[in-house]
Each structure stands twice: as C-alpha cells, then as structure tokens.
Amino acid sequence: MAKRIDVSGLTAYYGSHKAIDDISMTVEPRSVTAFIGPSGCGKSTFLRTLNRMHEVTPGGRVEGKVLLDDEDLYGAGVDPVSVRREVGMVFQRPNPFPTMSIFDNVAAGLRLNGNYRKSELNDIVEKSLRGANLWNEVKDRLNKPGSGLSGGQQQRLCIARAIAVEPDVLLMDEPCSALDPISTLAIEDLIGELKERFTIVIVTHNMQQAARVSDRTAFFNLAAVGQPGKLVEIDDTERIFSNPSVQATEDYISGRFG
Amino acid sequence: MSHAAIADKRPGSLRGARLPQWGPYAIAAGSVAAGLGISAGAGLHSSIQWALIAAVLYVLGTYGIAARVEGRRQAKDRVATSFVWVAFLLAVIPLASLVWATVKRGVKVLDGYFLTHSMGVVADSEPGGGIYHAILGSLEQVGLATLIGAPIGVLTAIYLVEYGRGRLAKAVTFFVDVMTGIPSIVAGLFILSIMLMLKMQPFGFAGSLALAILMMPVVVRSTEEMLKLVPNELREASLALGVPKWRTILKVVLPTSIGGITTGVMLAIARIAGETAPVLLLVFGNPFINSNPFEGAQASLPLYIYQQYSQSAGSTYAYDRAWAASLTLIAFVMILNLLARGIARWKAPKTGR
Numbered sequence: 242m243a244k245r246i247d248v249s250g251l252t253a254y255y256g257s258h259k260a261i262d263d264i265s266m267t268v269e270p271r272s273v274t275a276f277i278g279p280s281g282c283g284k285s286t287f288l289r290t291l292n293r294m295h296e297v298t299p300g301g302r303v304e305g306k307v308l309l310d311d312e313d314l315y316g317a318g319v320d321p322v323s324v325r326r327e328v329g330m331v332f333q334r335p336n337p338f339p340t341m342s343i344f345d346n347v348a349a350g351l352r353l354n355g356n357y358r359k360s361e362l363n364d365i366v367e368k369s370l371r372g373a374n375l376w377n378e379v380k381d382r383l384n385k386p387g388s389g390l391s392g393g394q395q396q397r398l399c400i401a402r403a404i405a406v407e408p409d410v411l412l413m414d415e416p417c418s419a420l421d422p423i424s425t426l427a428i429e430d431l432i433g434e435l436k437e438r439f440t441i442v443i444v445t446h447n448m449q450q451a452a453r454v455s456d457r458t459a460f461f462n463l464a465a466v467g468q469p470g471k472l473v474e475i476d477d478t479e480r481i482f483s484n485p486s487v488q489a490t491e492d493y494i495s496g497r498f499g
Numbered sequence: 500m501s502h503a504a505i506a507d508k509r510p511g512s513l514r515g516a517r518l519p520q521w522g523p524y525a526i527a528a529g530s531v532a533a534g535l536g537i538s539a540g541a542g543l544h545s546s547i548q549w550a551l552i553a554a555v556l557y558v559l560g561t562y563g564i565a566a567r568v569e570g571r572r573q574a575k576d577r578v579a580t581s582f583v584w585v586a587f588l589l590a591v592i593p594l595a596s597l598v599w600a601t602v603k604r605g606v607k608v609l610d611g612y613f614l615t616h617s618m619g620v621v622a623d624s625e626p627g628g629g630i631y632h633a634i635l636g637s638l639e640q641v642g643l644a645t646l647i648g649a650p651i652g653v654l655t656a657i658y659l660v661e662y663g664r665g666r667l668a669k670a671v672t673f674f675v676d677v678m679t680g681i682p683s684i685v686a687g688l689f690i691l692s693i694m695l696m697l698k699m700q701p702f703g704f705a706g707s708l709a710l711a712i713l714m715m716p717v718v719v720r721s722t723e724e725m726l727k728l729v730p731n732e733l734r735e736a737s738l739a740l741g742v743p744k745w746r747t748i749l750k751v752v753l754p755t756s757i758g759g760i761t762t763g764v765m766l767a768i769a770r771i772a773g774e775t776a777p778v779l780l781l782v783f784g785n786p787f788i789n790s791n792p793f794e795g796a797q798a799s800l801p802l803y804i805y806q807q808y809s810q811s812a813g814s815t816y817a818y819d820r821a822w823a824a825s826l827t828l829i830a831f832v833m834i835l836n837l838l839a840r841g842i843a844r845w846k847a848p849k850t851g852r
C-alpha cells in the first residue's frame with residue numbers, strides 16, 4: 242500500500258545530454274503531488290525516473306537515489322521489473338492494448354505477470370473498473386475491444402489497468418491533456434478518490450488542475466533551452482498558488498512566462 | 500492597391516466550367532480510335548505501336564481540351580490523373596495477358612488425373628502423366644524451407660528491432676542486406692559445395708536449405724517493418740505494468756503485429772515457391788513419386804515446368820503439361836496471397852465498438 246518517495250540528488254541523462262540536475266524532494270504517502278513547469282524542463286523525465294522507465298529510452302541514465310519507503314530503487318541488485326510493479330504509470334495519450342478486450346486490458350498486468358488466481362480475476366477486474374469510475378459504462382461490453390471506447394473512457398481504462406496490479410504509487414504524465422473538459426473532470430474526481438489508497442504524482446500543464454487536485458506542488462524550470470531542468474521549489478499547493486517563496490514560480494503561475 | 504489587383508484576378512463565381520463526367524472516357528475512346536486510324540494509315544501492324552500512339556494522344560488531348568474548357572490549373576490536374584491511368588494500364592496489361600495465356604493453355608490438360616499422377620511411366624514426348632510428384636516435392640521442400648527460414652527470420656527481426664544496439668545489430672543488418680541480393684543460383688551453389696564435400700547425392704532437403712537462405716532476408720525485412728509499426732507507447736504501457744521485456748514482446752508486440760508478419764511470411768513463401776535454379780542443382784528432378792525429402796532426387800513444380808520444356812524436343816504434350824503446371828503454380832501463389840490477406844484482416848487490431 243501507499244508508500245513514501247524520497248528523492249535525493251537525482252540527475253538524469255539522455256546519452257550525454259543532462260536533462261535534469263540534482264533534484265531532491267519527498268512525496269508523502271496518500272497524497273497528490275503535482276509537477277508544473279514549462280515544456281522541456283524535465284517533468285516527464287523526472288517522473289519516469291521514479292519507476293525506472295527512464296532507462297527504457299536508449300541512452301537513458303540516472304545518478305542519485307530514489308527511496309521507496311526505505312528501499313533504494315537504484316540500489317545494487319534491484320530489478321526494474323519489480324520496481325514497476327510497485328510504481329505504476331499512466332501516460333499522456335491513452336494507450337489500451339489494441340488486440341485485447343476491455344476485460345483483458347484490465348487483467349493484462351496480472352495475466353502477463355502470471356501471479357494471480359483465476360477465481361480472483363473477475364473480482365479484481367470489476368474492482369479496478371469500479372475504482373476507475375468506468376464499471377457502469379462498460380460492464381455490458383467487457384468483451385469488446387478497448388480501442389472502441391472514447392478518449393476519456395480509454396484513459397480511465399488505462400488507470401484501471403494500472404491500479405489492477407495494486408501498485409504503491411501511481412505516476413500520471415499529463416493524463417488529461419488529450420481529453421475534453423468533462424472527461425478531465427471525471428479523471429480529477431477519480432484522482433481525489435484514488436489518493437485514499439495510493440501515493441499519486443501527476444504532471445500537468447493546467448494550473449487550475451494542479452490547484453484542484455493536489456496537496457503539494459513542485460515547480461520545475463530550466464535556466465535556458467539546452468540547460469538541464471531543475472526543481473525550483475516544492476511546497477503546499479495553497480502556498481505555491483498564493484504566496485510562493487521564489488519569484489520565478491509566481492511569474493510562471495501568473496502567466497508571465499512559460 | 501495590391502488588394503484590388505488580387506481581387507481582380509478572382510473569378511466572379513466559385514463555379515467554373517467543368518468537363519462533363521463522360522469527358523475523360525470520350526477522350527480515351529477518341530484517342531484509341533485515332534491511334535488505330537493513324538496506325539492503319541501508316542501501315543503499322545504492332546498493337547504496341549497503336550497503343551502507345553493512343554496513350555500519347557490521350558494525355559495530350561486531355562490537356563488540350565481541359566485547358567480550353569476548364570483552365571490551366573484543372574488541365575494540369577487532369578493530365579496528372581491521365582498519367583496515372585496510362586501507367587496503371589501499362590503495368591496491368593502484361594500481367595493480365597500473362598494470366599490469360601497461362602489459363603488458356605493450362606486448362607487443356609489440367610484435371611483430376613493430372614493432379615494425382617506422376618510422370619513415372621510416361622515418356623516426355625507422350626500424352627498423359629501428371630504433376631502429383633512435383634506438387635508433393637514442392638510442398639515438402641517449401642514447407643521445410645519455411646520451417647527453417649520463417650522462425651530464424653522472425654527472431655532475427657525481433658532481435659534487430661527490440662534488442663539490437665551497436666556493432667552487432669549493424670553487422671546483422673548488413674548481412675541481411677547482402678543476403679537479399681544473393682542470386683538464387685549462388686545460394687544453390689553454396690549448398691552444393693557442402694554436399695560435394697560430404698559426398699551426398701541430390702535430395703529434397705538440400706533444396707529446402709537453399710530456399711531457406713533465400714527466404715530469410717525477405718522475412719527479416721518485412722517483419723522488421725511490421726514490428727517498427729507497433730507504437731512504442733504499447734511497449735511502455737506493458738513495461739510500466741511490471742511486465743518483463745520478453746513477455747512484453749511475446750504478449751503485446753507480436754500479437755499486435757502478427758497479421759503483418761504472417762503476410763510477410765506468406766509472400767516470402769510465394770517467392771521461393773517459384774525458384775528453379777537451386778532446386779535444379781540440389782534436388783535434381785525425378786519423374787517418380789518420392790515422398791521422402793531426406794533421401795533421393797525429388798521433383799518440384801518450377802523444375803517440372805523447366806524440364807518439360809527443355810527435355811521434350813518440341814512435343815506438344817510436354818508443352819501442354821508445362822502450361823498446366825504453370826497454372827497450378829500460379830494458383831498456389833494466389834491462394835497463398837489470399838490467405839495472407841485473410842489472416843491480416845482477421846488478426847488486425849480491432850477498432851470496432
């Protein structure tokens with residue numbers, strides 16, 4: 242169940258290009274933390290270092306520590322595959338598996354990992370779909386392909402797929418940027434419910450969204466194009482949006498740049 | 500000032516004059532008639548000559564008439580369209596006439612008897628006999644070649660797309676490129692040299708090995724393209740669920756692309772099914788039924804066609820048999836193509852509601 246994330250001195254590279262530099266922060270369990278900042282400042286890169294997806298990119302390298310409760314994700318002998326079972330991820334564009342039905346999409350994590358009991362599968366799929374507020378819309382067509390759903394439904398299907406494996410942490414990279422306002426609201430409500438069970442980190446370009454859903458907000462910035470991104474500050478969301486301690490944060494939030 | 504100049508050039512209405520729907524057909528018919536007329540007048544007899552004259556007249560006529568009626572921009576558009584049509588016809592006519600000739604000459608002796616009997620006791624200059632032994636040989640040789648070539652090709656492609664980085668991948672890609680260019684007779688000679696070293700007599704499986712060499716690069720190339728079409732997002736979605744990479748490939752990447760991969764394999768099979776040279780060297784040909792691909796000479800369809808033509812000293816019976824065997828081979832390749840399409844459609848990622 243929900244775990245604390247403790248990042249210290251994290252630097253990530255793409256080949257020789259340093260994308261983010263020396264980032265440290267703590268994310269409390271059962272909370273929502275929002276990452277904001279201009280495009281290209283390394284929010285996605287940082288998010289992907291939290292479940293070791295960064296090294297899937299050719300040339301991706303990481304220095305520093307990420308503690309999940311007390312275990313270093315980058316410690317010697319840690320298997321990235323097990324890390325990803327504990328730290329799930331939802332992507333910017335909904336990406337259900339096109340060859341699988343709705344049911345199979347939700348069951349995919351369990352089936353592909355091979356650790357489940359057949360009798361439990363139906364219950365887990367229902368519970369996950371209910372958890373993603375999608376059950377009522379799809380319960381009559383669980384055997385239809387997932388790609389036949391609307392964009393917002395597909396994204397909730399992806400959330401159901403991610404929570405079906407019961408991770409400790411859920412990472413979301415701009416999960417609403419491809420969705421209409423109503424689907425966005427549905428997902429925001431869902432995030433409010435999910436934080437009872439998971440530690441949630443969400444990247445968003447939408448300030449109102451960050452203000453609505455998150456408890457803490459982190460502002461990232463980069464000195465210039467081509468420079469690595471840095472964490473400017475992380476604080477309670479209320480404080481960031483009313484009285485940030487760094488001028489750049491205020492400029493960004495009030496729309497003066499970015 | 501400049502505003503007015505632009506406005507002046509615009510037509511008064513959004514509708515311009517258009518050629519009627521039947522316009523292009525009328526121009527085509529006129530060109531053909533003119534082409535025939537000119538040929539007859541000039542005493543040209545080749546149908547290629549009048550067809551080319553008609554094609555040129557069609558393109559020029561389209562431009563002239565459309566430019567007069569509709570304006571220059573529409574005329575250029577119509578000329579581009581007419582070029583596409585002419586090119587299409589130039590490509591289709593030889594193909595259609597080939598199929599037509601094969602069917603016309605092939606059906607003469609193609610019947611149940613022909614498909615179920617061998618040439619065992621029939622001299623090449625006599626009527627009768629059949630291609631059962633050749634069909635059997637072809638199926639066995641091509642089948643074994645597929646069993647070897649397809650898995651190696653698919654696995655190589657998976658390595659190149661999903662794992663390959665650096666020197667080794669570059670070297671493999673280079674060798675696949677080189678293999679694509681190997682003439683089939685050279686693949687046959689390569690296996691033949693091994694057979695001679697081991698002092699072996701011709702047998703079906705040796706042919707299969709040469710065919711597998713020819714098949715592999717084709718399978719690698721087509722499978723590579725199919726795997727590259729699978730969006731990276733799907734791989735990442737699976738990896739982010741904590742699924743190991745090999746299972747991601749097996750359960751997500753391959754099922755998504757299996758339709759295309761199968762199509763590629765089928766087309767590669769179709770390609771090697773018509774190979775004659777390596778089979779001639781390695782399998783040798785045999786008028787009797789030999790169902791064992793691992794011992795003794797065998798027949799095969801392309802080899803049978805070649806031998807009926809070359810060894811029968813002008814006997815029309817042998818020619819008829821060669822055409823009938825050609826028809827069988829074309830039918831086999833077409834069935835494979837249809838199967839490939841069917842599988843591609845059946846396995847395509849579903850989008851319906």
Ligand SMILES: Nc1ncnc2c1ncn2[C@@H]1O[C@H](COP(=O)(O)OP(=O)(O)O)[C@@H](O)[C@H]1O
Binds near residue numbers: 260278283284286467
């Ligand atoms: N796959 C990649 N290969 C190389 N560089 C990358 C890759 N993805 C991102 N980058 C670089 O890393 C930096 C941070 O990008 P990203 O994390 O996507 O920013 P954000 O999500 O904040 O918009 C950018 O300079 C970008 O060019």
Ligand SMILES: [Mg+2]
Binds near residue numbers: 285286
């Ligand atoms: Mg991003």
